Amino acid sequence: MKLIEPTPEPTRDRALELKAWLEWKRECAAERCGADHAEALYQESNRVFRIMMFKRFSDCKIEQAEVEGTLIRISNDYIWHIFEDYSLRKKYTDQIAERHGKSYKEGMFSNIADAAERNGRGVRAGDFWAYFTVMLRSEMKNVLFINEQERGKREKTSSLNQEINDGLKLEDLLPGDAVLPDELSADLDIGETAASLAAQFFDSLDNRKLCFMLAMALELPKSHPALLEAMGVKHATAAEEPMRIEKMVMDFVAQHRPKDDAESQSRLALALVKKVYPMIFSWAQAEKSCAGILKAAEDRQMSSSTEDVN
Amino acid sequence: MKNLPKINQSPVTQSQRDRLGRWLAVRRLDQELESTIGEMAPAESAGPEIPAAEIRRLIRPFDLGVAVGDIRLLSPRLAPADGLPRYVAVLKEWDEDEFLVAPYSKYPEPAVTGELATGRNHFSIDCLELWNARAIHRLALKHSWLADRMSDAEQADAWVVFAHAFAGKPLPEALADRVGPPVFVPEDPRLEYQAEEAAAMAPLAARSAEIAAWTAAATRDAAESKTVLIPMPCFAMPAAAADGVQVSPVIRGDGGTLERLLSGADPVPGSTAAAEAVLFRSDSERVDWHWVLPADFHPLPDAVTVVLDRTTGEMVGDAAMSEEDGDWIVVFSAPSDDRLRELRPEDVCLVLI
Numbered sequence: 001m002k003l004i005e006p007t008p009e010p011t012r013d014r015a016l017e018l019k020a021w022l023e024w025k026r027e028c029a030a031e032r033c034g035a036d037h038a039e040a041l042y043q044e045s046n047r048v049f050r051i052m053m054f055k056r057f058s059d060c061k062i063e064q065a066e067v068e069g070t071l072i073r074i075s076n077d078y079i080w081h082i083f084e085d086y087s088l089r090k091k092y093t094d095q096i097a098e099r100h101g102k103s104y105k106e107g108m109f110s111n112i113a114d115a116a117e118r119n120g121r122g123v124r125a126g127d128f129w130a131y132f133t134v135m136l137r138s139e140m141k142n143v144l145f146i147n148e149q150e151r152g153k154r155e156k157t158s159s160l161n162q163e164i165n166d167g168l169k170l171e172d173l174l175p176g177d178a179v180l181p182d183e184l185s186a187d188l189d190i191g192e193t194a195a196s197l198a199a200q201f202f203d204s205l206d207n208r209k210l211c212f213m214l215a216m217a218l219e220l221p222k223s224h225p226a227l228l229e230a231m232g233v234k235h236a237t238a239a240e241e242p243m244r245i246e247k248m249v250m251d252f253v254a255q256h257r258p259k260d261d262a263e264s265q266s267r268l269a270l271a272l273v274k275k276v277y278p279m280i281f282s283w284a285q286a287e288k289s290c291a292g293i294l295k296a297a298e299d300r301q302m303s304s305s306t307e308d309v310n
Numbered sequence: 311m312k313n314l315p316k317i318n319q320s321p322v323t324q325s326q327r328d329r330l331g332r333w334l335a336v337r338r339l340d341q342e343l344e345s346t347i348g349e350m351a352p353a354e355s356a357g358p359e360i361p362a363a364e365i366r367r368l369i370r371p372f373d374l375g376v377a378v379g380d381i382r383l384l385s386p387r388l389a390p391a392d393g394l395p396r397y398v399a400v401l402k403e404w405d406e407d408e409f410l411v412a413p414y415s416k417y418p419e420p421a422v423t424g425e426l427a428t429g430r431n432h433f434s435i436d437c438l439e440l441w442n443a444r445a446i447h448r449l450a451l452k453h454s455w456l457a458d459r460m461s462d463a464e465q466a467d468a469w470v471v472f473a474h475a476f477a478g479k480p481l482p483e484a485l486a487d488r489v490g491p492p493v494f495v496p497e498d499p500r501l502e503y504q505a506e507e508a509a510a511m512a513p514l515a516a517r518s519a520e521i522a523a524w525t526a527a528a529t530r531d532a533a534e535s536k537t538v539l540i541p542m543p544c545f546a547m548p549a550a551a552a553d554g555v556q557v558s559p560v561i562r563g564d565g566g567t568l569e570r571l572l573s574g575a576d577p578v579p580g581s582t583a584a585a586e587a588v589l590f591r592s593d594s595e596r597v598d599w600h601w602v603l604p605a606d607f608h609p610l611p612d613a614v615t616v617v618l619d620r621t622t623g624e625m626v627g628d629a630a631m632s633e634e635d636g637d638w639i640v641v642f643s644a645p646s647d648d649r650l651r652e653l654r655p656e657d658v659c660l661v662l663i
Contacts, residue, residue, distance in 0.1 A: 017357075018358060022364075022368065085433075086395065089432075100373075100456050103370075103395075104383065107396075109366075109369050110366075110385060111393055113363075114386065116362045117362045122361050123364075125357050125358075126356070134392070134393040134394065135395075137344070138340070138416070140343060141340040142336065142418060145335055145336050145339055173491075173495060174322050174327060221406065236526045239406075239526045
């Protein structure tokens with residue numbers, strides 16, 4: 001069933017289209033542009049949409065105004081106004097709010113200028129339509145979904161019984177009782193492996209790294225004087241500590257699990273760090289140099305308790 | 311001993327099940343459209359052209375004053391290359407010079423527990439990915455446009471979901487219905503989606519790390535060895551030798567040490583040019599320094615401009631760069647203090663990173 005008739009390519013005036021895009025940018029909306037410019041935008045946006053939908057996605061269902069048999073007639077400016085829904089707000093309180101709400105135009109025009117410069121040429125009308133196509137395509141998923149919902153052709157949870165792939169149903173994704181993330185890790189043996197390596201990794205951490213990890217766990221900023229004093233470094237050095245620790249844990253995991261793929265190694269690294277934290281907290285209780293960090297964290301917790309939401 | 315935070319996981323609610331159903335439907339439509347309509351059409355070869363600079367003149371300058379609660383559209387250079395607008399929410403001031411930032415999802419429904427339905431009723435900012443939050447350097451965030459502001463309630467809700475996602479703090483009942491259900495099985499398509507969305511933040515995170523590394527290196531260099539490598543491409547311009555409008559040499563660097571840069575040595579022979587003008591104004595309230603860059607200078611659109619004290623190597627601050635009537639102007643404006651008032655044009659230089 002073909003719902004939207006393809007239209008033959010009209011005689012296009014690309015110079016006019018180019019001017020129309022620029023005027024649209026300046027004037028904020030097509031309906032504020034000159035009639036010939038607005039018409040150029042409406043006409044070509046309709047043609048792009050019809051090619052997009054008829055040639056590649058002919059079974060989609062877009063409803064707008066009237067239905068005649070299987071042919072959906074859409075008004076001349078319908079597609080263009082769908083595109084303009086990228087504006088964040090429908091009603092603007094002032095011009096500044098309107099400019100902000102229509103920031104997507106800045107991103108679009110930046111993209112177009114960048115792409116033309118990369119190709120060592122000027123900007124053509126077709127460049128605008130290329131980005132228009134991508135943005136409209138992305139927006140269409142929402143329009144189609146809303147239309148389907150409104151027409152009642154899809155129950156709110158009907159997707160739960162459809163197959164995703166390999167026979168897996170969406171209900172399979174949602175067991176009755178929640179499973180704790182730790183148990184998931186255990187299923188994948190990652191938690192177990194992390195536990196077996198934790199003590200060894202803990203031993204490989206020097207005091208500076210231990211202090212840093214302690215402070216991070218206690219949500220102290222990297223620049224906190226108590227942390228810098230405990231580490232015996234300046235802020236610039238402390239700021240680079242996360243990169244050093246990340247490299248260290250990744251190297252450690254790679255050394256102990258060289259055959260694992262990168263994703264498994266990353267997950268193991270995360271699990272390993274989680275397993276090491278209790279050891280760091282234990283160590284910190286007896287470590288004199290950590291007293292300042294623990295005190296600072298306590299003070300911070302007290303002062304932020306009213307700010308924290310529940 | 312302090313205990314690690316416990317992960318609080320509630321059973322899946324009916325509302326979350328409904329949301330997942332809708333999310334999967336939108337995801338499937340998105341993938342169908344992508345596979346059937348395909349990538350961006352190749353640019354037409356026909357038609358008249360206008361210079362890209364003419365397009366740039368129509369683009370609103372970035373909104374430089376980043377603040378907590380902002381909803382910002384990222385510069386395309388900091389966003390994935392899919393050509394779509396990408397918005398982020400500025401959630402909190404984080405560490406020194408950093409903001410905690412979370413992106414909005416490309417789908418209007420929350421997929422996982424760390425995603426919050428904002429109730430904004432606009433497909434670009436309907437769903438906030440708190441699980442994908444990052445600490446981003448404030449200078450990296452300046453390359454974005456202010457699109458809107460979050461309300462206080464939105465900010466508070468976002469923070470609660472963030473705390474739930476990262477620290478396992480319990481979700482209030484009202485918010486439990488505004489997030490997605492947890493992921494339970496490795497085959498869940500939401501994991502693939504999360505990988506895509508995490509990758510979408512990579513350009514912003516990389517730029518932030520680059521700026522943080524550079525500024526940390528500059529600070530360390532000032533305090534310690536002065537042997538840090540300048541990340542490329544960079545551009546440095548020692549300022550004029552006297553008050554008022556002066557012509558001064560420009561150094562365009564293709565690599566080298568900060569020490570060489572500060573000493574005025576040209577890292578690449580033959581790459582010097584001339585600054586058009588330098589103007590320093592200061593009074594008891596503010597300092598306003600202006601540099602007009604050379605006529606043949608074409609800055610990288612995502613360059614961040616910082617002002618360095620040439621004597622100490624310390625960063626004085628970051629400056630704003632804009633194009634005015636074909637000239638590239640760099641402006642540094644800050645509340646005045648004794649140190650700033652003492653600085654003369656030849657005491658500072660600009661570095662573009």
